[in-house]
Amino acid sequence: MNSLNYASLFQLTLPETILEVFSLLILLVDLGFLRKSAQSTRMTAACVLGVIGSLAAAICLVCCPQFTSNTAALVSSPIVVAAQIGILLLTALVLLLSFKARFSRNPGEFVTVVLLATTGMLLVTAARDLLLIFIALELLSLSLYILTAFSKSSAQSAEAALKYCLFGGMSAALMLFGFTYLYGLTGSTNLAEIAASLATQGVTPLLIVALVMVAAGLGFKVAAVPFHLWAPDTYQGAPAPVTALIASGSKVASFAVLVAVTTAVVPAAASSQASSQGASWTVLLLTMAAASILLGNLAALVQTSVRRLLAYSAIAHAGYMLLGIAANTPQSGTAVLYYALTYALTTIGAFGVIAIVERTTGSDNLDAFAGLSRRNPLLAGTMLVFLLSLAGIPPLVGFWAKFNLFAAVLRAPSTTVWGLGFVAAALAASAVSLYYYLQVLKRIYVLKPTNEEPLEVSPLELATLVLITAAVVALGLFPAALASWIPLG
Amino acid sequence: MMPVLTILTAIPAVAGAAALLAGNRAAIARGIALVAAISTLLLSAWVWCSLGSSGAMSFVERADWVPGLGIEYHLGVDGLGALMLLLSAIVTLMAIAASRPNSKIASQQPGLYFALILLLQSGLFGTFTALNFFHWFLFWELSLIPAFFLIKLWGAEGRGPAATQFFVYTMVGSVALLLAFLALFIATGSFDFQVLAQMAADGSLTPAIQSHLGPISLWLALGVLLGFAVKVPLMPFHTWLPATYSKAPTPVTMLLTGAMSKMGVYGLLRLALPLFGHELAQVRTPLLILATLTVVAGAWAAAVQKDLKRIFAYSSINHLGYCLLAIFAIALPTGSDTAVQLSQTAALDGVILQMFNHGLTAAAIFWFLSMLESRSGGNLAIDNFGGLRKPAPIFCGLMGIALFSSLGLPGLNGFVSEFLIFRGVWPLAWLPATVSVLGLLITAAVILTVIQRVFSGPLPEKWKTFPDLTSGEILVMAPVLLLMLILGLVPQLVLGTVNPTVMHLLAGWRY
Amino acid sequence: MLAYTIYLSFAGALALAFWPKALAKSARVFALLVALAGLGFALAGFIAAAGQGSVALADLAWVPALGIHYTLAADGISRVLVLLTGLAAVAGILFSWYIGDKPGDRANEFFAFFLALIGGVYGVFLSVDLFLLFVFYEIAIVPKYFLIAIWGSTRREYGAMKLALYSFAGSAMVLIGLLAAYAAAGSHTMNLQTLAQYPFPISFQMWAFPLVFTGFAILAGMWPFHTWAPTGHVAAPTAASMLLAGVVMKLGAYGCLRVAMTLFPHGLDPWGWSFLGIDSWRMVFALFAVIGIVYGAAVALVQNDFKFVIGYSSVSHMGLVLLGLLTLTQIGIDGAVLQMFSHGVLAGLLFATVGRIVYERTHTRDLGLLSKLQLGKAMPFAAWLFVIAGMASMGLPGFSGFVAEVQVLIGAWRAFPWFAGVAGVGIVVGIAYTWRAMQRAFFSDTPAVDASGAAIPIPVYEPVTWAEKAGVFLLAGTSLLIGLYPRLLLDQIVPAVQALPHAILTGGH
Secondary structure, eight states: OOOOOHHHHHHHTHHHHHHHHHHHHHHIIIIIIOTTSOHHHHHHHHHHHHHHHHHHHHHHHHHSOOOOOTTSSBOOOHHHHHHHHHHHHHHHHHHHTTTTOOSOSOHHHHHHHHHHHHHHHHHHHHBOBHHHHHHHHHHHHHHHHHHHTTOTTOHHHHHHHHHHHHHHHHHHHHHHHHHHHHHHHHSOOBHHHHHHHHTTSOOOHHHHHHHHHHHHHHHHHHTOTTSOTHHHHHHHHSOHHHHHHHHTHHHHHHHHHHHHHHHHHSOSSOOHHHHHHHHHHHHHHHHHHHHHHHHHHHHHHTOOBHHHHHHHHHHHHHHHHHHHHHHOSHHHHHHHHHHHHHHHHHHHHHHHHHHHHHHHHSOOBGGGGTTHHHHOHHHHHHHHHHHHHHHTOTTSHHHHHHHHHHHHHHHSGGGTTTHHHHHHHHHHHHHHHHHHHHHHHIIIIISOOSSOSOOOOOHHHHHHHHHHHHHHHHHHHOGGGGTTTSOOO | OOOHHHHHHHHHHHHHHHHHHHTTOHHHHHHHHHHHHHHHHHHHHHHHHTOOSSOSOEEEEEEEEEGGGTEEEEEEEOHHHHHHHHHHHHHHHHHHHHSOTTSHHHHSSHHHHHHHHHHHHHHHHHHHHBOBHHHHHHHHHHHHHHHHHHHHHHOOTTHHHHHHHHHHHHHHHHHHHHHHHHHHHHHHSOOBHHHHHHHHHHTOHHHHHHHHHOSOHHHHHHHHHHHHHHHTTOTTSOTHHHHHHHHSOHHHHHHIIIIIHHHHHHHIIIIIHHHHHHHHHHTHHHHHHHHHHHHHHHHHHHHTOOBHHHHHHHHHHHHHHHHHHHHHHHOSOOTTOHHHHHHHHHHHHHHHHHHHHHHHHHHHHHHHHHHHHHHHTTOOBGGGOOOTTTTOHHHHHHHHHHHHHHHTOTTSHHHHHHHHHHHHHHHHOHHHHHHHHHHHHHHHHHHHHHIIIIISSOOOGGGTTOOOOOHHHHHHHHHHHHHHHHHHHOTHHHHHHHHHHHHHHHHHOOO | OTHHHHHHHHHHHHHHHTOOGGGGGGHHHHHHHHHHHHHHHHHHHHHHTTTOSOEEEEEEEEEGGGTEEEEEEEOHHHHHHHHHHHHHHHHHHHHTTTTTSSGGGOHHHHHHHHHHHHHHHHHHHHBOBHHHHHHHHHHHHHHHHHHHHHHOOTTHHHHHHHHHHHHHHHHHHHHHHHHHHHHHTTSSOOBHHHHHHSOOOHHHHHHHHHHHHHHHHHHTTOTTSOTHHHHHHHHSOHHHHHHIIIIIHHHHHHHIIIIIIHHOGGGGSEEEEEETTEEEHHHHHHHHHHHHHHHHHHHHHTOOBHHHHHHHHHHHHHHHHHHHHHTOSHHHHHHHHHHHHHHHHHHHHHHIIIIIIIHHHHOOOBHHHHTTTTHHHHOHHHHHHHHHHHHHHTTOTTSHHHHHHHHHHHHHHHHOHHHHHHHHHHHHHHHHHHHHHHHHHTSOOSOOBOTTSOBOOOOOOOOOOHHHHHHHHHHHHHHHHHHHOTHHHHHHHHHHHHTSOGGGGOOOO
């Protein structure tokens, strides 16, 4: 392992440090100065600080990025930094949409834990050491378990948290188990060294067991079938901002680490041993991908809760991204990241709308959305853009992400055998997916509202949603705008 | 040079639009129609008079239209075409004159009614002047649509099925024509009648078809024949006719029998014979049998009818049967046999003259029937009448002239053309000619029966006050009857111009 | 100049999306102005480009890393179809003039979706970059769903959803083929002209061609993937039916020619074996096209819903377009493109007559009920309009349909003589169903008497509005003009077809 002195480590983890400082600051402000203040003031203050913290960390990353070699335990490369900036911005957006959230009487703690989770995400994205990956993932997961349960008065929230926690704990255990096998086989916890070591040895049953275990752990984080069972309940039960966080930043981080692990266990060298190892991991990924695409899309067809619908759609999207990971080229890795980030952005927007609708109608059922376009045309318009982007309709960003991802998959040299078939299946499935997105849009635009009153939205929320919409549209119209940040193609 | 033929075709179309705008003002609509009809009559008479004596196409107009498709705007008339123009103009004028503004017919949507009649006339003119399949077919169809609606909207009880039957039959014929000409275009790359006829005369048409499409030229010939045979009609494709003629409003029947049925004969002369003479010669015998059947059975069917309109409907089939007989009879290899050529010339002269005569006579008879109809309140059963010559001597006298012309009485126009036809057909096909004489006899019997049952015999009480023709009506009919008489006495007036055309046509035909 | 049609439509759609509620009544005026301006640009571009080949309109790097450019160009085929789109847009708005009369009509949304659809259609016809083409293609599909689902009638949600899913299934197929071609050719370019030069292996073309062709042909209403068309047409509001049949189905046919056949011409080659005389994808699709022609016509013959008659007739007429394309002859493809234009105009006219002028006044489309209403007398304008539109649609000479059908038939006769015969039968059946519908709806013989035998007076309906008349004259006049002088379009179509890749023009003998 490369040795890092503490000064450079501190420099490298400056964004994380900023987040920590802000989370403490929030606790201080909330519990210290604002104890007697109104609930809404406390929430506002906490969120404002949280947003400032995330943005500060992001600015720090943008202005003075520290790049290290790829062999360190904690790496920093342009692409990692890009993912981290993305995660921070996503967190800021989630917090912007949380101002009006009323599920908790402890706003300070809520925002603090959100920032902690974000710290975990940043670390997961940068970690290239098994131990660090595990620790960072656990930081992230534990924060999310807590956040899921944050609506203390809601039984659903508690149930969701429990399920999430149980499944998460089990998968963490499995992953740890897999990590130890990997360590045993290669004598290292550093991904780069593991890759170098694996390149010289053949496939053993032990390796396969190890890979399956790791796949289970990471598959859980990205909610890929068959490790997806927590997702629908958690998406439904958790407070809306938390669901948005789980569906966005957490996904980005998990996919980032999955890309890193894949690069490690599928060596680039084209030796026969290497390719057979690669094959076993690729088969695992492809199995998960196919199952996710199929089950996610089919199950989403029959949902009546919009949150569950989006949960299953998230499973399907995870399936698409797994294809990109299985292709395992630098381009496909970048494409997955681009997909994950834009998907996350869109999903936050969608959950923002869901939160608003839920707050006024008390339900996230499809019927709660009936006639939204007449109650608040602008809000309906943003949801239209989000859902169409998720369905992959041009010229929205979701389409570009899909196109870029699938093109990268087809272009990869390793995919000549399966690429076309899987891409075809994915595209066919995404045509099916249009059905359930249209089910929501039908309610919004076609059906008559049960309640004709205009639906009030706070200016901040609306502005945030419009901002996200603008981003989704602008990135769709000018997909090369981010090219210096996350290269396309 | 003035595009005379285009103007001639355009006048009724424009006048039709004007009549449509007249809406419910019957007198104005009819006035517009009359003006248009008279001016077209004058113009077509002028065209007829200024035809050259070469028998070739005159008044030719050509313009590129869609070169890639062989579509060209190509007009021209020879003696045949010009005679048909004249006939169409006369018959249309008679039909408009017979549609009096106070009658039931013209009182419902009169603007539309006269517009359709004028559109029909435009279609007739276009058909008789076109020399390129594209716009020929356009006008061919254009004449069909107004005819359908005239029957459908203003016809007698039971008009719906009659109109549909008429439309379906003629449409089937049109589609057969269209397919055949498409095949010709694929084989030759041309839609031009003269180009195609020239190829047929060279003997290069059949090989061209053979090489592009296989041995189907006989089928194409039959397709073209079908298209025209329905229109004339040739038995057994005639079944639409009696219902249509009897259900159509009488002025429309005048147009149908006087002018539209000539489109079929014209097509046979202009297209079927020049392009497919060789193929028709192959099936000459069955065709002659059918033509003979048309002559005899048409006459016989007329004999058993009870309704005057139906009687003359079948009689029309019989009269045009002679034309068909002659056309099929002359479809045989000539060689240099001058006797045969002479017979062919006589027969063809007869055919063209017969077309004109029958148009004139049939239109006149139906005009009289329309008078009878309006006076009798719509009932035209033959049993309904009797002894009319006492209350209406002028009516019976004038109608008698038309009937005798139809019968073929020497001195009237009908005789000359039928004589010429038999003179030509006899040497070429003596057996059909002989059998067809039977048709002449039956027709004579039918017409005499009509004269006897309607004009003489006991006068029923209700017809005691049967009004005679008014002076206006006499004025309308007098020129027509006069024309019959003149043509009967001086057929040279028409034959003088027709004969060069016939020679020209025959010179180009090769079998 | 032609490119402005796209920008103008989208700008108009955007403006209408944020149209103030208080001004809802003016939305249609604004939309009409936008559409008229679009038609003006289309016409000006059409005239300005007379005698020229393909005219480049724009070429900007869009996503340089992926080799995707914003490239627009228009050859004669594109220009003709852009002109059609302009006409259909103006006519569609004229026949939607009633939207906005009532406050609950959501007029601004309707016209926003409408213009967005139009913008997408313009875009497809002008795109040279395949990626761009696909983007516009999908943009054109989405608004259709809302137009039908919100403002439609009979089973609108079902019809809209079916249409959307069929369209997207088709576009997924197209995308697979495009992605595969893009990756196979080295991922540097999506430019159609450049990709068409790339020698894709025959085996690749053999699967990519049918995939992409079918994907597009779904939208063109090819049998057996046509079932969305009648239900969609029937469910749609008049303007949407007009656009659907008028231009959206043309997108499919255009894609078949411009993308599938151009990129993968060897997909049309014989397989080397034959089954029942079917020896290539070309024969398979030609067979589908012919079946569509006859089947569509035969089904239209027995429909009782007036709009279904027109809906199935669209299937039949689009079969002719596909047949024309597959003849691979100059004349057949000329005819197919002309038929696209002609059918676009005539389908619009028929839907406008049936769906708007008649239905809006009688509130029924059942031929049995209509036959008792004496519409020939009660609504002479509609009756004669339908007569004219019907005659044009059945391919009577003098109207645009005839020249197009004749060319398709000639091409087909050279390429597939038997299919040409069957298609001819389909055209005859076409005459029959049009005639039947006309007779039953407008000129029925059913005596107008009530149960007791007393004559029913001729019903009185609202007069035909100026907007309806304007739309009618626009469309009928166009059909007549093109029928009488087809060179107006053919002069641009023919050179454009000649300039198509040589491999496409190998049919016939």
